[in-house]
Amino acid sequence: MAIPKAERLMNLALCLMNARRPLSKRELRASIEAYASLDGGPGGADEAAFNRMFERDKEDLRELGLVIETGESPLDGETGYLAKRASNRLPELALAAEEAAALALAARVWQQARLAGAASGALQKLRAAGAFGNNGGAAEGSPAREEEGRATVLEPRIPAHEPSFDKLMLAARERRPVTFAYRRSGAPEPGTRTVEPWALECWHGHWYLAGFDRDREDARVFKLSRIVGQVRTRSGGFTAEVPAHVDVREHVARFAGEGATATARVRLRRGVGWPLRTKALAEKSAEGEWDEVELPYGHGLAADLAEFGADVLVLGPEELRAEVLAHLRAAAGVKGAETA
Incomplete structure (x- = not known):
């Protein structure tokens, strides 16, 4: 039965850390069961397989942080390997x-x-x-x-219930593009998105992904709760440069209209639209059953307004009115209608 790689790496690390002198590959092969189980004498096919396995394992341990030094093995004069305890001891931890x-x-x-x-x-x-x-x-x-x-009786918790969380986290860490179905606010059907994931962050109780949307050729944010079905990884690497610092909250706030310098004037039917009213910069009564509200205007406001349907009326700017009408027509399945 083949020995698992994790066990093989652990045995190699222990062997190197407990050695008092550099050990050659010949000595390590004789000491570690996973290597010794490769049959064949020196110079044979299994010797080449051992060399490839050992080199991969050595690099894997170095990537994990193990400091491996080289030196001459006094036993046979070949290159030897040693992981000194002093070089691999963590400093004393002192966290505030x-x-x-x-x-x-x-x-x-x-x-x-x-x-x-x-x-x-x-x-x-x-x-x-x-x-x-x-x-x-x-x-x-x-x-x-x-x-x-x-x-610790009262402590904050950040849940990660979204099914797509694990796969997106691994894809962001490994720099692998992904494809998923995403339902935008107000859209009747989900659409396929191909994204190069940068980072995940929890904000206002919801998880968001920031990344490069290949179809739109621009940075975008995605709410994980709106991802439909499975997230699938794609072959190949990233095509766009990853920013040195990815501030997911900044991206979410920009797309949600927070921090926007422009403003919009809308009418809300009295008694509805409380989530919008909490963002209001100003509010006053209008004729009939309407209130007039001034809101910060940024990307995403049109989708929020469209969710209230006939209970909202956009007074300006005109481009926001056109966006809301487009969302409503998409939800109703209407195509090619003239802008009202």
Whole structure:
């Protein structure tokens, strides 16, 4: 039975870290079961397979942060490898209370995601190292432990219930484009989007993805709750440059109209449209059953207004009125009608 790669990497790391001198590839092959199980003598086909496997494993360990040094093996004079403990020992962790809280909150994001076990294990290791203060080693029933319990009775949580969360997170990390069906606000049917995902962020209780929309050739944000069906990864890499800093909230706010310098004047039927009224810059009564409201105007306002149908009337600007009418016609399945 083949030995899992994770076990093979762990055995190689332990062997290199416990060595007192550089070990040659010949010695490592004889010491590690996964390598020794490759039959064949030196110079044979299995020797080449071992060399390829060892080089991949060595690079994987280095990517994981293990510092591997080279030197001459005194046993056979060949190039040897060694991972000194001093070079691979983490410095003492000293997190401020705010840093520890932020780290714990970030780990709780994974409570509904696939890395819940890894996040929990990471927190346990940090607590054992004293990263969360001196209470980590306090005995049960001690004042320190009781104080810790009181401090965590009320704690913020960031759920990740959206089915697409895991796949989008991995695609963003691995820089792989994705395709998914996305239902825009006011659209009768979802449309297919091909996106190069940059980053995910939770904002106002909802998860958003920021990335490069290949079809529109521009940056876009997507609300995960509006993704329909499966997210599928595509072959190939990114075609657009990823910004050095991706501020998902800035993108969401821009597309939601927050921070906009332009304003719009709309009439709302009295007693409806409370989500819009909370953003109002000014509000006054108008004739009949209408109120006149002044709102910040930015990308996304047309979709918000269209959701209220006949209970909203756009007074200006004219381009916003045209956008709202386009949303309403799309929802009704009307095509090619003249703008009212």
